[in-house]
Amino acid sequence: MTFGSAKDKEVVKAFWTKLAPKADDVGADALSRMLVVYPQTKTYFAHWKDLSPGSAPVKKHGKTIMGGVADAVGKIDDLTAGLLDLSELHAFTLRVDPANFKILSHNILVVLAIVFPNEFTPEVHVALDKFLGALSRALAEKYR
């Protein structure tokens, strides 16, 4: 999966250096919002004791998700190859409907707008939206 232009990659990497120190909090907040705003997504986490915003399992998994995003930033030149193992995990073990990748991406963007209101310009928004879209398509690669 090729993603974007050289400029898009530059924008994503530059924004990531600002985001990285707050990545865990961003992940936890995005996941919290997904579970509250799109309650159908709770089905994947029925084994957690507490799905409320900011709970321990939500924080832990938010950190895991953003670890995956960080990995993807590092493999931005070939997301498909770089995310093969994660794609297999989501397709065969976790069995997540790929429609949910877009839902989580939207909530990540909402959190970025809140945490970085001045830096999350339309230009940064479009580059990140394209990146998260490409990441989602790479994650869905092994489904069929």
Place this chain on the structure above:
Amino acid sequence: MVKWTEEERCTIREVWEKVDVDEIGPQILTRVHIVYPWRETYFGTFGDIFTNTSILNNPKVAHHGKVVLRSIDKAVRIMDRIQETHAALSRLHYECVDPDNFKLLGDCITISIACKLKEALNPQVQAVWQKFLCAVVEAMNSQNK
């Protein structure tokens, strides 16, 4: 018809009170044109909307942003009759705008409001606000059927 609890009505009005239509309207349309540039298809009379700089400086983009938010203002004020009050707008758009674009516009509205409200747009408030936007999007698509 969407049903609203009293708490939901309060939440939507509290979000809307913080939105300055003249400030946020242009920001929303600018964001939409930059993030989803294929919408250029629908704005042939707007002049130059082909670069980020031209979009940011285009007075017709800014004006249309205010027009869009004024229709949202109407929906906030008449929450129980959104389909009825937006029927004419839906008919105006239905043969020329792909319905998916209203959802994309809704997403940009949420993100622009997130920049303004910051943490005040907590998960519960976001849920109610997006429920409201879904009702508006559904009303805008109502004449497609």
